[in-house]
Amino acid sequence: xxxxxxxxxxxxxxxxxxxxxxxxxxxxxxxxxxxxxxxxxxxxxxxxxxxxxxxxxxxxxxxxxxxxxxxxxxxxxxxxxxxxxxxxxxxxxxxxxxxxxxxxxxxxxxxxxxxxxxxxxxxxxxxxxxxxxxxxxxxxxxxxxxxxxxxxxxxxxxxxxxxxxxxxxxxxxxxxxxxxxxxxxxxxxxxxxxxxxxxxxxxxxxxxxxxxxxxxxxxxxxxxxxxxxxxxxxxxxxxxxxxxxxxxxxxxxxxxxxxxxxxxxxxxxxxxxxxxxxxxxxxxxxxxxxxxxxxxxxxxxxxxxxxxxxxxxxxxxxxxxxxxxxxxxxxxxxxx
Amino acid sequence: xxxxxxxxxxxxxxxxxxxxxxxxxxxxxxxxxxxxxxxxxxxxxxxxxxxxxxxxxxxxxxxxxxxxxxxxxxxxxxxxxxxxxxxxxxxxxxxxxxxxxxxxxxxxxxxxxxxxxxxxxxxxxxxxxxxxxxxxxxxxxxxxxxxxxxxxxxxxxxxxxxxxxxxxxxxxxxxxxxxxxxxxxxxxxxxxxxxxxxxxxxxxxxxxxxxxxxxxxxxxxxxxxxxxxxxxxxxxxxxxxxxxxxxxxxxxxxxxxxxxxxxxxxxxxxxxxxxxxxxxxxxxxxxxxxxxxxxxxxxxxxxxxxxxxxxxxxxxxxxxxxxxxxxxxxxxxxxxxxxxxxxxxxxxxxxxxxxxxxxxxxxxxxxxxxx
Numbered sequence: 001x002x003x004x005x006x007x008x009x010x011x012x013x014x015x016x017x018x019x020x021x022x023x024x025x026x027x028x029x030x031x032x033x034x035x036x037x038x039x040x041x042x043x044x045x046x047x048x049x050x051x052x053x054x055x056x057x058x059x060x061x062x063x064x065x066x067x068x069x070x071x072x073x074x075x076x077x078x079x080x081x082x083x084x085x086x087x088x089x090x091x092x093x094x095x096x097x098x099x100x101x102x103x104x105x106x107x108x109x110x111x112x113x114x115x116x117x118x119x120x121x122x123x124x125x126x127x128x129x130x131x132x133x134x135x136x137x138x139x140x141x142x143x144x145x146x147x148x149x150x151x152x153x154x155x156x157x158x159x160x161x162x163x164x165x166x167x168x169x170x171x172x173x174x175x176x177x178x179x180x181x182x183x184x185x186x187x188x189x190x191x192x193x194x195x196x197x198x199x200x201x202x203x204x205x206x207x208x209x210x211x212x213x214x215x216x217x218x219x220x221x222x223x224x225x226x227x228x229x230x231x232x233x234x235x236x237x238x239x240x241x242x243x244x245x246x247x248x249x250x251x252x253x254x255x256x257x258x259x260x261x262x263x264x265x266x267x268x269x270x271x272x273x274x275x276x277x278x279x280x281x282x283x284x285x286x287x288x289x290x291x292x293x294x295x296x297x298x299x300x301x302x303x304x305x306x307x308x309x310x311x312x313x314x315x316x317x318x319x320x321x322x323x324x325x326x327x328x329x330x331x332x333x334x335x336x
Numbered sequence: 337x338x339x340x341x342x343x344x345x346x347x348x349x350x351x352x353x354x355x356x357x358x359x360x361x362x363x364x365x366x367x368x369x370x371x372x373x374x375x376x377x378x379x380x381x382x383x384x385x386x387x388x389x390x391x392x393x394x395x396x397x398x399x400x401x402x403x404x405x406x407x408x409x410x411x412x413x414x415x416x417x418x419x420x421x422x423x424x425x426x427x428x429x430x431x432x433x434x435x436x437x438x439x440x441x442x443x444x445x446x447x448x449x450x451x452x453x454x455x456x457x458x459x460x461x462x463x464x465x466x467x468x469x470x471x472x473x474x475x476x477x478x479x480x481x482x483x484x485x486x487x488x489x490x491x492x493x494x495x496x497x498x499x500x501x502x503x504x505x506x507x508x509x510x511x512x513x514x515x516x517x518x519x520x521x522x523x524x525x526x527x528x529x530x531x532x533x534x535x536x537x538x539x540x541x542x543x544x545x546x547x548x549x550x551x552x553x554x555x556x557x558x559x560x561x562x563x564x565x566x567x568x569x570x571x572x573x574x575x576x577x578x579x580x581x582x583x584x585x586x587x588x589x590x591x592x593x594x595x596x597x598x599x600x601x602x603x604x605x606x607x608x609x610x611x612x613x614x615x616x617x618x619x620x621x622x623x624x625x626x627x628x629x630x631x632x633x634x635x636x637x638x639x640x641x642x643x644x645x646x647x648x649x650x651x652x653x654x655x656x657x658x659x660x661x662x663x664x665x666x667x668x669x670x671x672x673x674x675x676x677x678x679x680x681x682x683x684x685x686x687x688x689x690x691x692x693x694x695x696x697x698x699x700x701x702x703x704x705x706x707x
Binding site for chain 2: 191
């Protein structure tokens with residue numbers, strides 16, 4: 001096989017984190033469409049707030065409200081937004097110093113084009129339609145309609161109505177309850193590459209064969225092949241075909257149900273040492289009561305119908321008792 | 337204190353997309369063999385092994401464990417891991433030798449960035465409450481930093497392109513480089529922005545690779561290497577993770593690490609212009625060469641100032657990370673490349689630098705000399 005096998009690998013998890021006293025206040029305020037900062041010992045206001053003063057390490061006192069407008073102190077242009085970013089169309093990333101703050105907040109500015117962006121421009125917050133107490137409650141920032149003038153000098157020009165968000169300053173959608181947790185969904189997309197040895201192993205499975213590899217130094221046979229001998233650190237190159245019969249070296253009874261489970265508990269997951277191999281691999285032992293499974297038990301692979309075979313260990317549905325006398329302990333004692 | 341030296345270095349080719357797995361074994365086995373051969377050591381001579389890599393890059397948990405297969409960990413070895421660039425693994429290895437627990441130690445780093453979308457993966461190193469939920473990608477943050485410096489008059493797009501052009505020309509002599517060639521700054525500036533104000537040449541290429549460095553103590557180093565690169569200072573520092581609360585046009589942690597490691601660094605609070613002038617006068621000039629881990633062109637200019645490098649210091653003769661930036665290996669490769677300048681006799685005093693985090697948040701400096 002010239003090219004290793006590759007397959008998509010999708011990772012998804014929702015990080016759930018407790019916020020602590022300072023960020024709880026900050027996130028609770030966001031849910032009420034207000035932005036808070038913390039005042040440092042040197043008098044500077046940090047927005048977002050720090051949890052510990054960067055100089056004195058003291059926790060902040062009462063948080064102070066800042067914004068909802070601010071000034072861009074730096075920016076870059078995102079011509080092709082990536083998954084998860086605040087806007088799906090081209091936008092600017094900007095460091096925004098909110099009115100009343102001395103530090104800047106990183107967020108998106110929906111400016112339409114890079115030509116509309118400049119350092120020093122005035123922007124205001126655009127709230128998300130349904131705030132939950134997350135930094136994403138700020139959908140993004142948008143250019144203020146009268147960017148050259150401070151807002152108190154004269155009334156701002158009427159803004160285009162935002163269909164999905166209430167106008168700035170409107171009351172919060174409900175009574176603010178203290179937000180103490182935040183959930184961040186993470187979705188990552190990979191292409192997993194099997195090693196050359198694993199690729200040969202998987203291709204062998206598609207032909208109904210079990211292929212291991214032998215270390216040229218110590219002679220141990222590894223299945224699936226690992227590319228290098230973990231004992232000697234040299235590439236394993238000699239291919240060895242193994243029988244689909246082996247010995248249970250150890251096992252456990254799975255009693256706990258979980259999402260995506262293929263077999264209804266209780267069932268047995270076992271380490272099986274195939275005849276001729278020096279390392280056990282894990283598979284299911286079915287076809288008998290879990291209580292009958294034991295160390296030394298001889299088991300045989302039960303293959304799925306040939307038309308269902310692919311480059312996957314699932315070609316073997318499970319192992320079943322081989323109806324042979326148990327292997328003596330000495331025969332697998334080195335492989336526990 | 338025990339004298340410790342770099343006595344060996346090897347690096348895999350930096351490639352856009354390798355055929356190997358995220359475990360790194362395929363990249364590591366050949367460079368372990370190369371570095372052991374070059375030092376005349378056997379695996380059993382290594383008293384301590386330490387790796388740098390990341391599960392987020394691999395997309396699976398405990399991904400570094402399988403890399404140990406490349407070592408041949410039997411009989412059992414003394415081994416450790418950092419979820420950082422291999423440069424920080426080298427720091428741990430150096431400390432291990434200083435404690436007397438080992439006299440020879442090996443650090444390695446590896447990364448297969450091509451498995452995922454690196455720009456998004458790196459968003460997950462940010463503040464998990466205030467930044468990561470917005471998925472600000474690594475290029476966007478670097479671009480913010482670049483514009484801040486441009487508008488402050490600290491560097492220009494032309495000077496940034498000149499860094500890229502010089503790096504690619506230097507990489508012609510580096511067979512492991514991912515990018516190399518003669519190209520003018522003017523030609524580079526004709527290219528479109530990828531994240532205004534950054535163009536493609538301003539950003540290190542995404543790719544796969546691995547690196548390994550061997551350290552030895554005192555007489556062992558002298559026995560094993562005709563011209564060891566003796567470590568005279570090895571320090572790392574970190575700045576605030578809050579991107580909006582620190583001045584992104586400076587790298588105080590880089591300057592502090594350099595000062596602690598025995599090079600001038602830039603005095604805290606001094607302006608860039610004052611610092612550059614005084615540093616040229618003061619003594620970073622006794623460095624012959626510096627390998628800087630600056631994944632973006634403007635960051636090399638920023639680091640030269642922060643580290644106090646004068647015009648006489650050769651920077652990134654390997655081509656640097658702009659010509660090959662395998663995550664979790666490129667910082668270690670900077671130290672290895674700097675050490676190689678000493679071991680080969682091309683330099684008497686060299687600095688290797690590594691960075692981690694967004695916008696040069698974390699910085700490590702290793703200063704080495706010939707004796």
